[in-house]
Amino acid sequence: MxxxxxxxxxxxxxxxxxxxxxxxxxxxxxxxxxxxxxxxxxxxxxxxxxxxxxxxxxxxxxxxxxxxxxxxxxxxxxxxxxxxxxxxxxxxNRPPEGAYPKSRSVTPQLQRMLDSLENCPAYVKTAEWDIIAWNRAATVVLTDYAVLPEKRRNILRIIFCEPGIRNKIPNWESVARFVVATFRTETARSGGGARARALVEELSLASAEFTALWRDHDVGLYGEGTKYIQHSTLGLITLEYSAFSVDGKPDLGLVIYTPATPEDRVGIRALIEKKTLSLT
Known part of the structure; x- marks a missing residue:
């Protein structure tokens, strides 16, 4: 040939x-x-x-x-x-700086896709790890992002600054290290803009743990993995997550969490249905 x-x-x-x-x-x-x-x-x-x-x-x-x-x-x-x-x-061998405009919102089609994942928590994050879109399951299982001020809808701020977060994450130390390492990799890929640098400076002043982890210079990738949550109603639940890029908007990432066991699936589905009924 x-x-x-x-x-x-x-x-x-x-x-x-x-x-x-x-x-x-x-x-x-x-x-x-x-x-x-x-x-x-x-x-x-x-x-x-x-x-x-x-x-x-x-x-x-x-x-x-x-x-x-x-x-x-x-x-x-x-x-x-x-x-x-x-x-x-x-x-x-690299894209130009500012190849695509930074995104602070998602398309209606992407939001409808999130909403269709009825029993799987999912959200879309920016290169600075701001949560800009989520579904009902994420609100019930992870965090009710709607009640947080927009500035606090950031994964790193939640991990290092949100009161009580350590009680919800049994392996907080390893999660914090993973988050900082992955954030370093993703911000380097996106050019490490002013928003990312400002966030690092803010967290360095607010959290000694973040400062120590940032100085380690570890790098990582989100990819796929397992997340453990100590939920106030369901107790300890296990979620498997997968991360995806959003085509045409490389500064956005989609993360989907899937219940890891039949018991987790049943419990999450029942809780979402209960919360939904209470709103009707």
Whole structure:
């Protein structure tokens, strides 16, 4: 079976988008224009780089361009946000800073998906671990986020600053270490913005435990695992969790908790039904 070997991914990507541009709509003359799209010198002029260097870039011998140059090339080639991100990945092996706008809400479709998980607590968190959406099961089993002020709807603030939280988490020390290590990894991936830095500074002043864990420089991944909760009504319950990214919004993460045993499933379902009936 024949295979396709492509050793010049960046150059071919630039050439592809250059030839797709409509020269006439951009005000260029179509006289003596034998090939579609813009000429190399025209793209170079729009991106404020030399024609020779841009030509080398398409040929795979121009060296690694800077982020600033890539931004100018993206504008010159009229790339979309997704296309711009792919350009950076090809050239620098990383996405551009601010590839996608930060999200502080979820779409109605995503909220309906959360609500459809009737017996499985689930929520959506930001890169700074703010909880911005949740379902009824999360309110009953985990925390009633609706009664918390918006600023306090943050996993790290709840773990380190919320009164009584240690009584609800039997293995609080290991959970706290895991949370800090995973938060460090995720904020580094998202660029460690001002909101994340401010949160670290706030927690360092508020919690000696957080300060000590943050200084350890441990890293981790959310992935999948098991969570134990000492619930006020159900007693000790066990939940299995899985974490997912939200496509198109890489700063958002979806976490779903599933009852780990038949007894947990029955108890959680009965409690949710009881709470729901009390509201009707």
């Amino acid at each position: 024949a295979t396709v070997q492509d050793d010049n991914l960046l150059g071919n990507y630039l050439r592809y988008h250059r030839t797709r541009l409509d020269a006439a709509s951009l005000g260029y003359s179509m006289t003596r224009r034998r090939t579609p799209g813009l000429r190399r010198e025209e793209v170079a002029l729009l991106a404020n780089v030399s024609t020779t260097w841009y030509t080398w870039l398409e040929q795979g011998r121009g060296g690694a361009p800077s982020a600033e140059v890539l931004d100018r090339l993206a504008r010159a080639l009229a790339l979309t946000d997704v296309e711009r991100e792919h350009l950076f990945l090809l050239a620098l």
